Amino acid sequence: MQYITLGTSNLRVSRLALGCMSFGSPEWRDWALTEEESRPILRRAFDAGITFFDTADMYSDGMSEDILGRAVRDFGARDAVVIATKVFYPTGGGPNDRGLSRKHLLAAIDRSLRRLNTDYVDLYIVHRWDPETPLEETLSTLDDIVKAGKVRFLGASSMYAWQFMSALALQDRHGWARFVSMQNLYNLVYREEEQEMLPLCRYEHIAVTPWGPLAAGMLARPAEASGQGTLRGRTDPFARELYDPIVDHDLVARCHQVARSKGVSPARIALAWLLHKPEVAAPIVGVTRAAHLSDCLGALDVRLSEEEMRFLEELYRQHPIVGHS
Numbered sequence: 001m002q003y004i005t006l007g008t009s010n011l012r013v014s015r016l017a018l019g020c021m022s023f024g025s026p027e028w029r030d031w032a033l034t035e036e037e038s039r040p041i042l043r044r045a046f047d048a049g050i051t052f053f054d055t056a057d058m059y060s061d062g063m064s065e066d067i068l069g070r071a072v073r074d075f076g077a078r079d080a081v082v083i084a085t086k087v088f089y090p091t092g093g094g095p096n097d098r099g100l101s102r103k104h105l106l107a108a109i110d111r112s113l114r115r116l117n118t119d120y121v122d123l124y125i126v127h128r129w130d131p132e133t134p135l136e137e138t139l140s141t142l143d144d145i146v147k148a149g150k151v152r153f154l155g156a157s158s159m160y161a162w163q164f165m166s167a168l169a170l171q172d173r174h175g176w177a178r179f180v181s182m183q184n185l186y187n188l189v190y191r192e193e194e195q196e197m198l199p200l201c202r203y204e205h206i207a208v209t210p211w212g213p214l215a216a217g218m219l220a221r222p223a224e225a226s227g228q229g230t231l232r233g234r235t236d237p238f239a240r241e242l243y244d245p246i247v248d249h250d251l252v253a254r255c256h257q258v259a260r261s262k263g264v265s266p267a268r269i270a271l272a273w274l275l276h277k278p279e280v281a282a283p284i285v286g287v288t289r290a291a292h293l294s295d296c297l298g299a300l301d302v303r304l305s306e307e308e309m310r311f312l313e314e315l316y317r318q319h320p321i322v323g324h325s
Contacts, residue, residue, distance in 0.1 A: 001049030004281050007180035007207035009019050009153050013082050017052035018045045019286035023067045024060020035067045044290040054284050057085035065115035085112050088127035095184050100138040102131035109150050126161045129163050143176035155181035158323045161196035185323035186210035189248040207281035214267035215243050219270040242322050269294040271299035
């Protein structure tokens with residue numbers, strides 16, 4: 001396993017993060033795995049040296065955090081891993097059970113800590129921008145949570161660059177704990193983040209931890225397939241909203257062409273492309289089989305030449321901005 005420092009922090013993380021959205025209950029999403037089904041994947045991750053685990057309080061209504069917390073207890077020392085969880089989306093039916101208000105943040109972090117069976121979270125991420133809560137209220141509360149020792153570092157996810165810069169500037173002005181990472185949608189078929197967000201992260205020394213690195217499996221399944229090839233792809237309307245396999249068919253085909261030339265899977269090429277980007281610290285890989293995780297781990301050994309990088313990128317077409325809702 002390879003490790004890297006996360007942004008301006010001195011927090012070392014594995015170069016692949018295991019996303020835990022798939023772990024929880026099929027009652028929440030058809031493609032979600034039960035705890036019994038999730039354990040072999042988590043075991044494989046620990047054995048491979050993955051130390052970076054990403055979840056959220058809304059995944060399977062908190063069950064993902066429960067499963068991860070028990071796995072960390074059973075498989076490895078708490079201090080040896082980096083746990084990231086997220087807050088924003090509804091976690092109950094009440095009017096204060098959502099968003100980034102002070103009331104919700106203070107309640108949400110305590111509930112996450114109980115489910116994760118820990119007294120601190122390494123990286124606490126605002127899952128989305130909250131237009132209804134004053135930014136000062138959100139950022140001052142996050143600073144209080146850090147000072148209370150419940151969170152070590154702060155991260156943000158999927159928003160416009162102007163929003164992220166507004167938050168960073170306000171944190172700097174008040175001396176509040178600063179965001180050290182940006183978790184955004186970024187992959188070979190969706191590169192709109194290169195216009196503003198990635199340059200901002202590079203300038204501000206923010207670590208990028210992309211979600212959706214395989215474009216909901218589109219970059220991993222056969223290039224000629226126009227339908228969704230996994231249960232999640234067939235049943236997750238959000239994934240279908242993000243990508244158009246027909247529009248990006250030629251680009252996906254190039255990913256497969258490079259994969260064939262190197263004798264590896266297209267998933268490894270798609271991940272290796274991300275790992276060659278200087279802003280990217282650790283792509284977040286979500287899998288439903290241990291074998292898929294093993295395949296992804298192989299991307300760490302793939303080297304792409306400048307010519308291969310250009311070949312993969314040159315057919316890219318501009319896309320509408322997605323993933324912020």
